[in-house]
Amino acid sequence: MLEIRREKLRANGRSPHFRAALARLRTETAEAARIGEVDFAGARGQWTHLYHCHADGAALRFDWEQPGCHVCPLCGTVYAGEPFDGCWISIAHNRIAKAVYHAALLHAIEPDEALATTAKRYMLEYAEHYSDYAVHGEIPYNGPGKLFAQTLDEAHWMLDLAAGYSLLSGELAEEENSRIRAGLLAPCAEFLIAHKEMQIHNHAVLITSAIGALGILLGDDAVASAGLDGEYGLRDQIARGILGDGFWYEGSFTYHFYALRALLSFSLLAEGTAWDVRNSAQLKAMFDFPLRVVLPGGRLPALNDSGPSELLVAYASLYEAGLDFYGDTRHRLLLQEAYYGQEAGRAACNEEGCVTFQARDSLEALLYGGELPDTEAETGSVLQAWTERSFTSAESGLTKLVRPAGWHALLKHGPFGGEHDHLDRLGLQLGYEGRPVLTDPGTTAYGVPAHYGWFKHTLAHNAPSVGGFDQPPRDGRLAQAHDRAWGTWAESAVDWTEYGYRMQSSIFLPEELCPWDERPYAGVTFRRIVALADDLALDVVLAEALEAREFCLAQHIAGEWEVPCDAWLPNYHAFGAIDGRWLSAHRGRMSGPRETLRAKLRAGGRMRLDGWCSVPSSMSLADTPDNPPTASRATLIRSTQAVRTAMFVHAYRFEDEQAEPAASAPKEGLDVSPTEDGGWRIELRTGGGARRFRLHWHDTSAEFGMTDDL
Ligand SMILES: [Zn+2]
Ligand SMILES: [Zn+2]
The missing domain is CATH 2.70.98.70 (Beta-galactosidase; Chain A, domain 5)
Incomplete structure (x- = not known):
């Protein structure tokens, strides 16, 4: 990660403008303390799309204390056994990777040895067991995983660990670094390269982003090139997957932002290196496209495999990165609208709960956020004008x-x-x-x-x-x-x-x-x-x-x-x-x-x-x-x-x-x-x-x- 990015993270973390973001990071980092006894040896995750109630489709409630008991929050049905136990394992390891990333971010802002030690312990656990995880998963449309049931989930988890590792590696002992590189990063890169998808697809963006990130962390250009170059590499995904006007070709805003998020995760490690993708005109167009399609009411249309129609401001945090990369006034106006405008305080709810958008409390705000004056004149009707065009x-x-x-x-x-x-x-x-x-x-x-x-x-x-x-x-x-x-x-x-x-x-x-x-x-x-x-x-x-x-x-x-x-x-x-x-x-x-x-x-x-x-x-x-x-x-x-x-x-x-x-x-x-x-x-x-x-x-x-x- 670039030194200027770390510096921005530290400065924003101390700035009163980002108090909400720091508070949220602290809360999310506290999740790490709730992680109970989790088996690292022999872990075998299942596909989390199966972690839903058969009667009403609600996501089942994950509970650290109850690895064998999965309750529907809507109708109260209790599910047990497979595939639910395996889904619990996938969710647990996802959260552990996020906990490593969050702990590393918070430790960078306000150094705390206990946080760094916890994050290090999890990475060393994975380094010890990763090679032994059995390749498994027969999910339609998906390659297998080792810790998870599909290659995609493996890539997700690794992108969080990679970001956490990049922040912490300078503080680890040489012997610890070698164990993590040899036991976790290198074998995971090898596994992901072996299961790259030979198509243009959002999964392939995730998987090649993770390979590229691992190549950069390992200082191994052959690995990075396996992620970025050639047919179906990340650069090819950008060239062929993003349509001329900036929409991701799969035609759903859910996957549009999903692919964009993966590109940002990669970019966090790649910026300033030879593998930087920020200067791609298509990446810029991905930020701009939703501003043109937003419908009256401030919503993006549901299309193809997407969730129900969502508010554009629900994605405001990504525009922190957009504004930092490109300095586009429209991205700033969207952020001002989301934080200070008529949209502020509106809530959007899904099965996980409700989110409001008035708070500038995202990780992206900490990593990319700049000065954002609360000027009444510029906000308010901006989004409405876009929706009416x-x-x-x-x-x-x-x-x-x-x-x-x-x-x-x-x-x-x-x-x-x-x-x-x-x-x-x-x-x-x-x-x-x-x-x-x-x-x-x-x-x-x-x-x-x-x-x-x-x-x-x-x-x-x-x-x-x-x-x-x-x-x-x-x-x-x-x-x-x-x-x-x-x-x-x-x-x-x-x-x-x-x-x-x-x-x-x-x-x-x-x-x-x-x-x-x-x-x-x-x-x-x-x-x-x-x-x-x-x-x-x-x-x-x-x-x-x-x-x-x-x-x-x-x-x-x-x-x-x-x-x-x-x-x-x-x-x-x-x-x-x-x-x-x-x-x-x-x-x-x-x-x-x-x-x-x-x-x-x-x-x-x-x-x-x-x-x-x-x-x-x-x-x-x-x-x-x-x-x-x-x-x-x-x-x-x-x-x-x-x-x-x-x-x-x-x-x-x-x-x-x-x-x-x-x-x-x-x-x-x-x-x-x-x-x-x-x-x-x-x-x-x-x-x-x-x-x-x-x-x-x-x-x-x-x-x-x-x-x-x-
Ligand atoms: Zn139910
Ligand atoms: Zn449809």
Whole structure:
């Protein structure tokens, strides 16, 4: 670690501006004192994704005192035996590595021999036993581990130990240093090199970061080069894994920041050496991208395998490093917003508990933090201004449309993201004044049945499909995006006329985790236009195939349907290969040419949905899993008969919850009719007048616009 970094750590640790960060470091270091009797000899960790309640998906409670007893904090179920005991071992050793790192940091700020001795003792324990740990783990998509069940976890643990060791090694006796290097660092490097992933992937970023860090600590350029250089080395991960606009290709903010965190862990040891990666323009772009996609309400969208939508300020601590590296004003503004602005004090909760963001209390603040004046003038509305700016990028394949104080939309038309993709090209999310309306819940822990059973499938998304079958991997395409006086709109497309996708030669997909079937999609094309006017969101989907197909369009609302029960009959229609148990209260009926449905939104207010389909279709309603899976979304699936072309048009309007939904005047509603020149006229009549749009599907991009506003 650079001397100037250590100096900054010591100076920040003594500065009153970082009192909260020092206090938190002290608290976290105290965790080390709670570490009880842990077996280092013969330790064999299990995959911690299995450390979840089977009933509700909650993470089980880890207790240092109870290595054989694992309690669900939600329902109280007690789990024992394997795999839970093995998961406990993994969590324990993770915490020990963190304790070593935290103790080393605190010792650097306020020297304390007892802390240094504890950290040293753990490293020497590992040095004594590491070579004897048995290679094990048969986790899908993952190489094995020695202490852990997968290579990834081994790399995580080692990155913490490596940072701790780099701070402490100068104080260890020569003989102790040799034991740790020969018994722990070198054999771990050898193991990780042997299990490098031959693909571009977030795991590979972690593993090559750990190898690179070990090479630097060992002063062994061959080891560092095994981490950094060549095909699938860390530099290749940066070059091919980060898309042109800075989004990590797996298309999930969870993995975006996960990869970024690993790069920062590596950078902490690499800065100032020949292996420094900070001058990469793509690393800088990784910091910048989320600032452009943040949605009204300050949230980053849930996409692919990610947790539920999170606040951007939840990641503020990483921007301490961004600001230190690049001096970008936007990073400073985000930090000021997080610590002093309107976002300060807001809480985000997950299964581990709630975090608020007002405190500048992170390790990153201690390591990278600089002066950050609390200037009212510069904070407050900064984040809001970012959230209200539309954004479109063909590279990440995300288009954000925003009408301030009205609708916002997020349209997904990006490259296939590999293992963590949700097969939802042309997926749509909608919100109104920051409230979620059409949502993507991300997913839950991978050991919970709803993950592989529901969340990862096309049908779980607001996306078109053939019969509810999963979309085979393809890259989406942005056709166009425009701002007009009446509103903003974008068109995207995806097709299965040719085989192949951007990342095909860079990733590895085991057959058992490829749920799609190419056949239903052969020759299919989907196009989607989303338009936002002030009080209206208009969604048009065109589905075409060379041979007749049953097309489906699913819509999942964060709320409840308000529909009379008597018109709907129990429905057993099967969608693709989806298990019917995920569609509860499944009911359906034939659809009229025009339909109006209402839903009460969970976040307040009511949504009116006017729908139209160009061919005879049926409608299914169901309650389907939200995230966490104990909650549900209100799902509508429109399905056509087997046809070669179908067009779905939906108009969304927000209604005040207080106002009783007036029985629509007979003339209110949505009308779609063909025009003489082969196009379409879309008319939405409301109490306040009528809005007319014209649409003409040309070969590669459509002609679309509002014709008048009466
Ligand atoms: Zn439970
Ligand atoms: Zn999803």
